[in-house]
Amino acid sequence: MSVTAKAVTKKALPPKVERLIDDILDKNPLHQKIVTVSLANMTDQEIQNLETYLNFSEEQGQSIEYLADCYLMMVMDVLREQLYFQKHKKYRYSSLDEVAGSVYHDPEYMTQYMYGIAISCFMWPNHLEMLRFFKQTVPTDKKGQYLEVGPGHGLYFMSAMEKTDFDKFNGIDISETSIGITKKIVEYFQPEQKANYALELKDFLNADQLKSNSYDAVVTGEVLEHVEEPELFLRRIADIAKPDAYIYVTTCCNAAVIDHIYLFRTIKEVEDMMDECGLKVVKPLYLPYEGKTVEECLKDQLPISVAYVLQKKV
Ligand SMILES: C[S@@+](CC[C@H](N)C(=O)[O-])C[C@H]1O[C@@H](n2cnc3c(N)ncnc32)[C@H](O)[C@@H]1O
CATH class of the missing domain: 3.40.50.150 (Vaccinia Virus protein VP39)
Structure with missing residues (x-):
């Protein structure tokens, strides 16, 4: 059994936020420290804002599990690119042509990426x-x-x-x-x-x-x-x-x-x-x-x- 939201915060989390955190921790237990720091930093109102956003997303047909996947995909992408940067001291790409097709104009990837960033903004x-x-x-x-x-x-x-x-x-x-x-x-x-x-x-x-x-x-x-x-x-x-x-x-x-x-x-x-x-x-x-x-x-x-x-x- 992986770590749960209840184990990383004493705050009372609204149900959808708790499900999101449980799912993130279940899929990536290494994310425990970041989630702990994040929840400690969020005010009760900001936690409630995330719950409202999750309500909206679910009504749009995006499940909480999907949002957890989007967030973790973005996290893994950042880690991979950060390792590249530490090794080469530069970003992998430097022109719009190299990334436009696979990022901005790929609806599936871009949707996951944007929902991932949205969760990170909370x-x-x-x-x-x-x-x-x-x-x-x-x-x-x-x-x-x-x-x-x-x-x-x-x-x-x-x-x-x-x-x-x-x-x-x-x-x-x-x-x-x-x-x-x-x-x-x-x-x-x-x-x-x-x-x-x-x-x-x-x-x-x-x-x-x-x-x-x-x-x-x-x-x-x-x-x-x-x-x-x-x-x-x-x-x-x-x-x-x-x-x-x-x-x-x-x-x-x-x-x-x-x-x-x-x-x-x-x-x-x-x-x-x-x-x-x-x-x-x-x-x-x-x-x-x-x-x-x-x-x-x-x-x-x-x-x-x-x-x-x-x-x-x-
Ligand atoms: C990383 S997101 C930023 C989202 C949000 N503004 C934020 O601060 O979190 C970058 C956004 O800028 C858009 N973008 C990138 N280059 C652009 C350009 N030249 N003109 C207009 N939008 C652009 C991308 O499509 C994407 O939606």
Whole structure:
């Protein structure tokens, strides 16, 4: 008998969260430490949010066992790519062509990958902290146009629709699967806002309809490391944002995943690029690998997640 959810936390877990954790531990007992740390870090409300998400997923026909599989597939992919990175000191791939077909345009893989990341946004301390940072900093009284590039699983997009007062929520993603998943979550949790959002299947860099100085918020989480030339991305963000726009960007250093094709090795590299592209850091958040300091991560080339509230330089 493998370890169960009850053995790794004293918290009372709602039934679906308990089933998810039991299934994860049953399929991968080595995951016990991560699950223990994750549950200890989650507030009761955040655990309840995960239960609500699992209810939604089940109603969409995705079983809890399937979500546990998605999560564990993503974990195994990350481990494999991290081992490659430690050995070769670079990510496996560096061009979009190498990964687009097998990731973004493979519906089965992309669905598993996005649901896996969604579960990690509820559980992994660094992903959860970035979502908290977004919820704490996104302005709740601003009007106008909200744009999200690469909504993926849709959790940020849905949170923005729930928490803020923007007039229109626009999302652009290169993957049809991500667009579909984001649409489902929005329609389920924000059915009354049907007329207030638009999702478009496009590469951000080819989205000609985005005009200079026209967005009141530009949000892009975990996308910069997925593109060949992130500086083009950042310049475009600076161009389309209004001077007082809320700009939220996350990325990572030394964090290998199958479709991470641009390697930032240091925080300074990220911030220098932002500065050169016309964006000023207003509020940074640095999240080193669990149990390590930022300095240790930089020295040993371990993963660091970074999130920023930025401002357009005028
Ligand atoms: C790792 S997911 C990030 C999901 C979510 N934003 C988050 O922070 O967890 C990356 C998403 O960006 C999309 N993406 C990658 N390159 C893109 C591009 N050039 N234009 C628009 N979307 C892109 C992918 O299809 C995927 O849905």
